[in-house]
Amino acid sequence: MQTLHIQLENRSYPIYIGEGLLSQIKLIEPHLKQKHVAIVTNTTVAPLYLDPLLTLLKEHGIKAFPIILPDGESYKNQETLNLIYDVLLKEKCERTVTLIALGGGVIGDMTGYAAATYLRGVPFIQIPTTLLSQVDSSVGGKTGINHPMGKNMIGAFYQPQCVIADIDTLKTLPQREFSAGMAEVIKYGLIRDEAFFNWLEKNIEGLIKLNPSLLIEAIQRSCQNKADVVEMDEHESGVRATLNLGHTFGHAIENAMGYGVWLHGEAVATGMVMAAHLSKLMGWVKDNEFNRIVKLLKEAKLPIDPPKITEDQYMALMSMDKKVVDGKIRLVLQKGIGDSVITSDYDSKHLKTTLQNSNFSV
Amino acid sequence: MQTLHIQLENRSYPIYIGEGLLSQIKLIEPHLKQKHVAIVTNTTVAPLYLDPLLTLLKEHGIKAFPIILPDGESYKNQETLNLIYDVLLKEKCERTVTLIALGGGVIGDMTGYAAATYLRGVPFIQIPTTLLSQVDSSVGGKTGINHPMGKNMIGAFYQPQCVIADIDTLKTLPQREFSAGMAEVIKYGLIRDEAFFNWLEKNIEGLIKLNPSLLIEAIQRSCQNKADVVEMDEHESGVRATLNLGHTFGHAIENAMGYGVWLHGEAVATGMVMAAHLSKLMGWVKDNEFNRIVKLLKEAKLPIDPPKITEDQYMALMSMDKKVVDGKIRLVLQKGIGDSVITSDYDSKHLKTTLQNSNFSV
Numbered sequence: 001m002q003t004l005h006i007q008l009e010n011r012s013y014p015i016y017i018g019e020g021l022l023s024q025i026k027l028i029e030p031h032l033k034q035k036h037v038a039i040v041t042n043t044t045v046a047p048l049y050l051d052p053l054l055t056l057l058k059e060h061g062i063k064a065f066p067i068i069l070p071d072g073e074s075y076k077n078q079e080t081l082n083l084i085y086d087v088l089l090k091e092k093c094e095r096t097v098t099l100i101a102l103g104g105g106v107i108g109d110m111t112g113y114a115a116a117t118y119l120r121g122v123p124f125i126q127i128p129t130t131l132l133s134q135v136d137s138s139v140g141g142k143t144g145i146n147h148p149m150g151k152n153m154i155g156a157f158y159q160p161q162c163v164i165a166d167i168d169t170l171k172t173l174p175q176r177e178f179s180a181g182m183a184e185v186i187k188y189g190l191i192r193d194e195a196f197f198n199w200l201e202k203n204i205e206g207l208i209k210l211n212p213s214l215l216i217e218a219i220q221r222s223c224q225n226k227a228d229v230v231e232m233d234e235h236e237s238g239v240r241a242t243l244n245l246g247h248t249f250g251h252a253i254e255n256a257m258g259y260g261v262w263l264h265g266e267a268v269a270t271g272m273v274m275a276a277h278l279s280k281l282m283g284w285v286k287d288n289e290f291n292r293i294v295k296l297l298k299e300a301k302l303p304i305d306p307p308k309i310t311e312d313q314y315m316a317l318m319s320m321d322k323k324v325v326d327g328k329i330r331l332v333l334q335k336g337i338g339d340s341v342i343t344s345d346y347d348s349k350h351l352k353t354t355l356q357n358s359n360f361s362v
Numbered sequence: 363m364q365t366l367h368i369q370l371e372n373r374s375y376p377i378y379i380g381e382g383l384l385s386q387i388k389l390i391e392p393h394l395k396q397k398h399v400a401i402v403t404n405t406t407v408a409p410l411y412l413d414p415l416l417t418l419l420k421e422h423g424i425k426a427f428p429i430i431l432p433d434g435e436s437y438k439n440q441e442t443l444n445l446i447y448d449v450l451l452k453e454k455c456e457r458t459v460t461l462i463a464l465g466g467g468v469i470g471d472m473t474g475y476a477a478a479t480y481l482r483g484v485p486f487i488q489i490p491t492t493l494l495s496q497v498d499s500s501v502g503g504k505t506g507i508n509h510p511m512g513k514n515m516i517g518a519f520y521q522p523q524c525v526i527a528d529i530d531t532l533k534t535l536p537q538r539e540f541s542a543g544m545a546e547v548i549k550y551g552l553i554r555d556e557a558f559f560n561w562l563e564k565n566i567e568g569l570i571k572l573n574p575s576l577l578i579e580a581i582q583r584s585c586q587n588k589a590d591v592v593e594m595d596e597h598e599s600g601v602r603a604t605l606n607l608g609h610t611f612g613h614a615i616e617n618a619m620g621y622g623v624w625l626h627g628e629a630v631a632t633g634m635v636m637a638a639h640l641s642k643l644m645g646w647v648k649d650n651e652f653n654r655i656v657k658l659l660k661e662a663k664l665p666i667d668p669p670k671i672t673e674d675q676y677m678a679l680m681s682m683d684k685k686v687v688d689g690k691i692r693l694v695l696q697k698g699i700g701d702s703v704i705t706s707d708y709d710s711k712h713l714k715t716t717l718q719n720s721n722f723s724v
Binding site: 078082085086089090092116117118119120121142143144147149150152153154155156157319320 | 440444447448451452454478479480481482483504505506509511512514515516517518519681682
């Protein structure tokens with residue numbers, strides 16, 4: 001097991017990464033205020049991991065009850081959040097209850113937000129069960145829900161007590177979702193860690209085959225990269241925005257297709273190709289670098305071509321994105337592999353060309 | 363004008379207290395991130411203070427638009443909060459927008475919570491227009507909404523950029539609401555400041571008549587007392603709970619009668635009498651101290667006798683209150699005037715006697 005310590009302004013918390021972690025009570029118990037736990041999970045994850053976890057907790061005298069939500073990004077909304085509040089209130093949960101998020105990013109974001117706002121804040125533990133949530137939402141404290149008018153519009157910055165990333169849970173993850181997680185892993189290489197990108201090129205096959213030690217290393221290096229960025233900039237005023245590489249394009253794709261049709265990571269992968277393409281047109285990324293990016297994403301079984309969306313639709317959706325300052329669309333773009341920049345200083349004609357391109361194959 | 367600086371863990375903010383403050387742009391402008399403001403207010407306050415404020419902002423090149431909510435505690439809920447989100451999204455407000463809460467405690471709590479959660483946090487400024495909100499919600503960062511199952515169940519700790527307490531706004535405040543604010547003022551004397559309690563006994567008549575210098579002093583000393591407590595304990599794990607003197611009884615009264623029938627301050631006043639009564643039965647408060655408490659509250663035109671609520675109803679409602687630890691009702695009780703204690707170490711028979719008493723007149 002690897003343990004990573006995330007140090008933020010006021011406090012720090014550990015991320016445990018390894019095999020067989022879900023049966024280790026010592027990773028959970030020391031982080032509880034009192035022996036009272038609500039496990040928030042969904043209808044897909046519950047049949048796989050809920051009962052063993054409930055049994056483990058009960059064996060150690062910890063009062064635990066589940067809150068099982070419908071599965072999917074389309075349920076990351078106010079109504080589902082209210083279901084969590086309602087159960088917590090019905091169970092008379094006090095400030096000493098700890099929420100456990102057992103599931104992917106949607107469960108983590110909603111549980112974290114419920115924890116941030118129930119009685120003005122109760123502790124929570126994250127048990128991410130998808131690769132995406134293990135490398136992304138487990139670091140940085142972003143919690144929240146979607147609004148009919150946009151993704152993640154309502155939320156809070158709120159840190160967990162600890163994160164338990166058990167790679168065994170990846171064995172039950174559909175290939176498509178695993179690849180979606182790989183998109184974020186590759187992103188860390190692209191934005192700030194050329195050595196990691198090179199390592200990924202070398203090990204992508206083993207990763208796809210779920211080699212445990214490779215997985216642990218990939219998750220650990222991803223979380224470390226994210227932690228480094230977040231520690232520099234906890235509230236996303238500056239450098240943290242580079243973590244949104246591919247996201248402004250990606251959110252537009254997700255939104256245009258209807259949330260849940262494209263997986264978040266798939267949209268981000270295609271968004272990263274678009275960002276790299278625009279960067280190439282700007283002369284910031286070389287042809288062979290662009291080709292390596294496309295190749296690695298393809299090998300990770302990710303889509304690289306966007307769906308049919310008109311340029312106008314892109315522009316409308318992209319300016320809804322919250323990374324707009326003074327009405328101008330700022331984008332995260334590449335300056336080679338392992339270096340990125342947040343800028344509105346690009347040629348609009350080139351953006352147009354990228355938005356009109358529907359085939360990025362090399 | 364008096365300026366009080368509230369210093370919390372990570373940052374500090376000023377509270378301006380005085381006359382004619384609403385026409386002073388220099389109290390607002392330096393606190394804006396950009397010249398973009400949403401003023402959240404209600405149908406009662408808007409006709410009185412909205413237009414001059416909008417004009418002032420526009421004269422100084424600040425883009426401002428109002429969000430006018432229905433007035434009353436019964437609207438402090440998810441639906442009304444959603445109205446705020448909807449307008450902010452429709453107006454394409456970015457992270458650089460500043461929310462201004464123009465109104466009483468309900469407006470302050472909801473606006474603060476909207477600010478805490480819109481795009482995971484935008485700045486806000488409080489302009490409290492009731493005595494209660496000037497001495498209570500302007501310090502401590504408590505924001506939130508009610509849930510059908512209880513008051514303030516959903517919320518966040520979130521600090522404003524500044525608070526502007528203009529005592530001119532008290533001239534338009536109904537007498538009943540002014541008195542409700544006085545209940546919280548008197549509370550600070552009771553829980554920790556005997557000298558302030560004595561000063562209030564001496565000056566209650568002038569305060570009721572809205573003498574400006576007396577009002578400024580009362581607000582300043584109240585905020586200072588609250589700030590001292592909050593600074594010791596920002597997240598309400600310990601001593602801050604003394605600020606809830608009268609609140610556990612008071613919330614039960616408000617809840618039993620239906621929110622809005624009794625004003626919060628009125629319920630707290632009666633709750634403080636009940637707490638003092640139980641303290642007297644415990645031998646912690648002398649007869650003459652109890653009498654002084656009842657007398658001052660009466661002179662502030664506050665109710666001292668509870669409505670007809672059965673003991674069982676009290677017990678059920680009080681154990682819903684979030685200041686319960688391990689299922690036992692902890693109460694804030696008096697040890698004389700100017701000293702208070704949070705305890706579950708009282709005689710249940712005495713609590714019963716207090717709950718059954720419906721006439722506390724002396």
